[in-house]
Amino acid sequence: MEIFQAHSVILRARSKYFHSAFSSNLVKKEGDFYIFKKPNVTSIVFKIILKYIYTGTILGNIENNIIELLLVANEMELYELVEYLQQCIINFNNDWIELNGVKLYDFISHHKDVFPKLQELCNNIMSQKPKLLIDSNEFWGLDDEALLSMIQLDYLEMKEVEIWDNLIKWGIAKNSTLNSDMKTWSVKEYDILKETISKFIQHIRFFQMTSQEYYCKVRPLSKLLPKELEEDLLSHYIVPEYKLATKVLPPRKTQNDKIFDSTILTRKYFNIISYWIDNGQEKLPKFTESV
Structure with a gap:
């Protein structure tokens, strides 16, 4: 753990967060020194924050730490820095997005109302170039809420069958006990995958797939679907006029x-x-x- 020394007067003056912290019992005082611990912040990021508080400037390469830096700046109520960092991310090129897009999307999915500019950026990336993220090696590490946010988008430049296919791969990757050869699976293994992807099923627009896509990609895995949806899909593709019990979502835009x-x-x-x-x-x- 690295130790930093700073002037409490400057910290109070430049940050409401520190002003509140020093005015409460959150900070312990030993002699003439306040002891302030932030175990959730890396020393690299805290050093950048201190430099900004003292000088109002950001020095050095921040690309590798910018997401953590943004989160800490927001926590410490350094809102001018927050605006600056958001604009930096928006201005980054596609190479940065390819390397960090999943991490960024994951982060934003948990802070939707905090960073609206980045939320809009992520939605635009996902709607226009979703494969920038889906083809990334980091995609399989995307958490539930981030993936759900993506699948719920009305504007998503992907075929519905591709969304389904990648959901299955994501679900398998999330469970280390599942192997990629589904032909060898037992009922228990199908139940594990069914539970993993259950919250996403209602947002997949199965009825917008072609009959060939349904037959080749969905029908063999129909045991992963709720019984009513499974029967409605079969009826829909055999008897198109059949009245469905399932709510049919419109095509993506x-x-x-x-x-x-x-x-x-x-x-x-x-x-x-x-x-x-x-x-x-x-x-x-x-x-x-x-x-």
């Missing part, structure tokens, strides 16, 4: 859908739509683009 769903319209297109309503499309005037 594409990026084009996202554009049209936007509540922001330029004046040009607002004028065009208004003119259509008032006069009909055949009398459409010409509009020039304003800069």
